[in-house]
């Protein structure tokens with residue numbers, strides 16, 4: 001596989017400008033295995049955010065580094081396996097050693113494989129193909145490589161870190177290889193990056209890129225949307241051009257202004273056209289799909305297309321005079337598909353019940369368990385020769401296993417934060433014979449975590465009418481009563497360790513029952529992941 005090295009500043013003039021970063025966590029890509037991450041977590045590699053530097057900032061392993069860094073003296077080489085959010089073909093890479101000086105990886109190589117769901121890519125039988133041979137990595141630099149021809153479609157990438165050391169970010173530029181529904185009459189989001197749609201032109205992306213508009217989910221803060229600067233020019237408008245996943249009929253437009261509360265656009269207009277080019281040439285005929293529609297703060301807004309029977313390859317989204325949008329969804333059917341009865345309903349958050357998480361209090365949580373906290377209303381006495389106060393029996397530790405079958409265990413859950421807010425509850429679990437306590441052990445970076453609970457129904461399933469969501473602070477622990485349905489721990493913003501006390505028998509059905517539930521969307525005021 002031949003390649004050429006280019007300057008990072010030359011990306012806009014290279015093939016890579018037509019690509020997206022297929023390894024980005026924003027696309028749902030994730031780390032599935034890593035040989036060693038002693039100094040810095042491998043998941044930093046795929047953060048959409050640029051790396052930052054905190055000179056002379058130390059953590060218990062050494063210098064704090066914003067990147068993946070393995071420990072010294074590896075006898076062979078380190079490696080990390082990344083599962084792509086969407087299968088795609090690779091065109092180039094940026095192996096970024098920013099801020100790694102003296103501890104950067106000396107060299108790297110890249111391999112790829114196509115693995116069906118469930119295949120064990122760590123198996124020795126996995127066939128990895130080298131798509132970038134070993135290349136040297138200078139310190140503190142973007143190392144950008146363009147392949148002479150795109151590599152075959154892959155689902156996983158293995159980055160080899162030779163022999164060891166640090167890499168701040170890894171960008172694998174390419175294009176999604178969409179898997180569209182077999183039935184062309186299925187309604188899909190024609191503007192979704194996972195279906196192969198792309199932004200091909202944008203007038204202004206001063207704060208954050210327009211490519212964010214097509215990402216999965218609703219993101220976690222304003223920074224993962226598209227935002228222009230304040231135009232100040234009378235009559236200004238800004239725009240993006242979306243090359244649709246495939247030529248199709250747009251039936252319903254979804255504009256998402258999540259987290260844009262004082263800077264959403266005054267008005268939005270959408271137009272469609274047809275072109276074989278990535279960017280429709282000047283003089284292309286644009287047809288209005290939605291004309292000067294109004295949105296609002298932090299929400300989802302829907303508009304039926306004015307021309308559902310016309311198929312387009314491109315859509316221009318115009319915001320007047322400027323501002324920000326989180327996502328745009330263009331629900332429709334590919335050309336050749338049957339246009340359903342209009343107006344359509346769409347599978348979105350709008351159609352799912354929503355709830356707002358509330359601050360955790362002893363009183364509100366009482367039907368579900370205990371709040372472990374030194375709080376008023378608890379019997380308290382002086383202790384430790386007057387140097388402490390003891391808050392008595394803040395919770396009940398319950399063991400209802402038959403005699404001798406349930407042993408109490410202390411464990412620690414190291415929880416990674418959720419990456420999407422609002423959060424969608426899809427499953428709940430319970431421990432039929434034991435209470436379960438979680439007590440956060442925070443390093444000061446944790447503001448809180450999300451607790452979702454429900455009582456047991458007459459059908460011995462969660463009673464969704466009793467579903468509640470609480471925001472627990474970092475000074476509150478919780479103790480689920482035995483049999484109470486709850487979502488597995490949900491960390492917010494930063495990784496969080498929880499001490500856990502539960503009784504277990506080693507018999508799975510007696511220790512934990514898990515069930516899928518009707519999806520409920522939980523908004524979490526004041527938090528972003």
Ligand SMILES: NC(=O)N[C@@H](O)C(=O)O
Nearest residue numbers: 039061062063064065103
């Ligand atoms: N992160 C960090 O401290 N790294 C250095 O100590 C090193 O490369 O050993």
